[in-house]
Amino acid sequence: MMKIEGVLLDWAGTTVDFGCMAPVRAFMDSFAANGITVTEEETRKPMGMLKRDHIKTMLSMDRIAAQWQKRYGRSWEPQDIETIYSSFEPELLASLADYTKVKPGVLKTVTELRARGIKIGSTTGYTDTMMKIVAPTAAVQGYQPDCWFSPDATNGMGRPYPYMIFKNIMELKLSDVRCVIKAGDTVSDIAEGRAAGVWSVGIIDGSSVMALTEDAFRSLTEYEKNERREAVRHTFMNAGADYVITDITELPAVIQAIQQQ
Template sequence: MKKIEAVIFDWAGTTVDYGCFAPVQAFQDAFESYGLHPTFDEIRRPMGMLKIDHIKTMLNMGKLNQEFHSVYQRDFNEEDIQNIYNIFEKALMKGITQHTKVKPYVIETVHKLRQMGLKIGSTTGYTDMMMEPVLKSAQAQGYQPDCWYSPDSTNSFGRPYPYMIFKNMMTLQITDVHAVIKVGDTVSDIQEGVHAGVYTVGVIEGSSLLGYNEEEYLSLDINTKHHAIDNVRETYLSYGANAVIMNLSELPSLIEKIENEK
């Protein structure tokens, strides 16, 4: 039987910010200010990546790319990416404190994981500067992982690269990728875990992929809710997730199951 030694969580949409709305609003504000009009689906599709990579990915999307050509009569360049990023960064830092509430089941689940002897790491698509208010608020609410890393610590190689996970493993002194679980709420989270070779778990409720705030989610009719849940589950699995859970309360029992299977 193989012992799981550490769980590495994502932040927005996984442990804080139900629905991952802080970056969504900031991306929308930034692109609108630049004369472009992305849909929420286009904004959410690259979610979890380093934010400047996220912007470049969006600009390469068919409709947005065509809209850029229509507005500017040329291809976008690195200066455009940086300009949009600068607007995004200011918008995010202005509004992020409104989206730092710790998600349901996080505090009690992390407490239980620590009772089980596990270490708690974390990775993010935010920069160190963006994480400052998030960390402060989460700690005040009772959530503080043993360590965290942003792409600032990996020469800006964020997701889907696996390096932030490896930084966590170094700090937590984990010798085997098979002793690690990565939990996230975006496609890039799943890719990060798969590329690192760790057991990778997608969480449904409050995820960026689901895209609802808590009130909206709870008010969905049963058929709409089941359809949305099934779509998110299928997306996680199609990108290589080893397991999918509804919320973090299911994680301790999943870990027990994994350990008993090995």
């Protein structure tokens, strides 16, 4: 029987910031500041990646690349990533503290997992500077993982690379990748888990993929919620998730299922 020793959780959209709203507006505004209009759908596709990689991925999208060519008379270049990032970072940092509310079910689930002797780690697409805002604010609300690592700890090689997961495994002294679950709310989270060889779990409600604020989500009928949940479930399964759950409170059941294999 395989025993799960550690659960690694993402931050925005998974444990805090229902809907992963903080980065979306900052990305959209930073492109707008450079004369480029992007949609929320385009903005969310690379969500979970290191922020510079996120910008690069967006610039590489056909529609955005064509818009850049039309406005500037040339293709985008590496220095343009830095130009956009220079607008993005201060805007995100200015608003980040407003998007650190711990999601429903997180505290209860983490307490239950720790009671089972499971260690709690985390990975993120945020930088260390951003996490210095997010982590302490979450801690005040009662959520504090045993450790966290950003792409700054892995020479800038964030998701979909597996290195933040490996840093967690080393720090938490976990014995085997098969004893580890990585749970998150983006396709990048699933890719990260698969690259590391751990169990990948997608969380639907409050995810970046669902792209709804908590109020907007709660205003839906049950039929509408379930329609959206199925669409997100399909996205995560297509990305290669081992399990997809409605919300974080279902993690203990996933652990039981894995341990019974």
